[in-house]
Amino acid sequence: MTMTAEAVREAAGALLAARRDRCPLDALPATARPADKADAYAIQTEVARRIGPVTAWKVGASAPDAEPSSAPIHAETLFFEVAELPAAMFHVIGIEAEIVYRLNSDLPARDTPWTREEVLDAIGSVHPAFEICDTRFATYGSQGPFAALADQGNHGALIVGPATADWRAIDPVRQPLTLDIDGERKVDVVGGNKAGDPIRLLAWLANVGARPFGGLHAGDTVTTGSCTGTLFIQPGSHAVADFPGLGRIALAVR
Numbered sequence: 001m002t003m004t005a006e007a008v009r010e011a012a013g014a015l016l017a018a019r020r021d022r023c024p025l026d027a028l029p030a031t032a033r034p035a036d037k038a039d040a041y042a043i044q045t046e047v048a049r050r051i052g053p054v055t056a057w058k059v060g061a062s063a064p065d066a067e068p069s070s071a072p073i074h075a076e077t078l079f080f081e082v083a084e085l086p087a088a089m090f091h092v093i094g095i096e097a098e099i100v101y102r103l104n105s106d107l108p109a110r111d112t113p114w115t116r117e118e119v120l121d122a123i124g125s126v127h128p129a130f131e132i133c134d135t136r137f138a139t140y141g142s143q144g145p146f147a148a149l150a151d152q153g154n155h156g157a158l159i160v161g162p163a164t165a166d167w168r169a170i171d172p173v174r175q176p177l178t179l180d181i182d183g184e185r186k187v188d189v190v191g192g193n194k195a196g197d198p199i200r201l202l203a204w205l206a207n208v209g210a211r212p213f214g215g216l217h218a219g220d221t222v223t224t225g226s227c228t229g230t231l232f233i234q235p236g237s238h239a240v241a242d243f244p245g246l247g248r249i250a251l252a253v254r
Contacts, residue, residue: 003039007032012046015151018136024091025137027147034146037069043150045212048072054213058131058153059205060225064196070209071153078221079159084252085132087235090156092140093253094133095233096226097179097187097241099172099198100160101126102219107206109215114206116199122216123202126167128247129223130239132156133230140232158223161249170246172198172224177243179228192227201225 003011011032018025027033034040048054056073079085087093104124107114134156137143148154164170173196179187195201201224206216216222233239238252 003032003034003042008039008042008046011043011150012050015043015047015136016050022091024135027137027143028150034150036146037149040146040149041212044071044152047150047152048074048213051076055219056158056221056223057205057210057216058155058158058223058225059201059209060193061195061201063194064200066195068195068201068204068209069149069153070205071149071155072210072213073152073155073158073221077155077157079157081162082159083250084254085157085159087253090132090134090253091136092134093156093233093235093237094140094154094230095181095237095239095251095253096131096133096230097177097228097243097249098129098131098223098226099126099175099193099243099246100129100158100221100223101167101198101202102160102163102221103216105218107210107216109211114203116203119199119203119206120168123167125163125165126170126246127163128161128241128243128249130159130241130249130251131223131226132159132253158221159249159251160221161247164246175227175243175246177227177241179231180240181231181233182237186231187228189227193225195225198224
């Protein structure tokens with residue numbers, strides 16, 4: 001049974017209060033818990049519309065043939081080429097190295113699906129990035145996948161590195177990368193993103209995920225899933241991700 005509009009508003013209000021008051025929830029109210037993806041997206045969308053304009057997106061999938069999932073991101077948690085963020089921003093600090101695409105033209109919602117080539121033509125640049133995973137719940141991962149999806153897909157912050165304009169030379173599926181935390185090599189992989197081809201994710205986002213917000217727009221920043229898994233770090237940690245040929249990004253969380 002689909003959640004009522006009242007239940008969606010109740011869940012969104014609880015998540016927004018947890019953000020505002022810095023008081024994590026043990027759980028959503030019993031009358032406002034998502035039972036499926038449709039419920040989760042309804043809550044997620046309500047939260048996003050109350051926060052304000054969407055300036056970026058996260059999209060990912062559990063396997064190359066799995067249905068993607070997405071969450072909108074706002075200006076308050078989107079950062080370009082910053083070297084440090086305050087640890088006080090986060091309840092938990094789960095860092096992931098990712099590949100980000102920025103669009104230079106619109107992909108608005110329409111009846112005819114956007115093709116792969118049209119999506120490729122809309123890309124302006126590619127960037128190395130970190131996503132910080134966080135939660136509005138007291139214990140990360142304790143509430144199941146639908147609550148996590150409702151909670152902005154566990155988004156905390158997106159930190160975008162320098163642009164690579166010659167993005168067509170980048171093959172993300174075969175892209176090598178390393179991730180060091182406090183000088184210790186934690187990840188050394190090729191590809192690493194369990195979703196496989198990120199262009200499939202971008203096309204799905206334009207055609208499905210971003211539809212409630214009118215599709216994608218020029219200037220939108222889209223991160224396409226973890227290449228490293230989630231590594232939980234402590235305040236004071238320094239992370240460096242190196243994507244040879246694509247770029248390097250470093251971040252301290254203090």
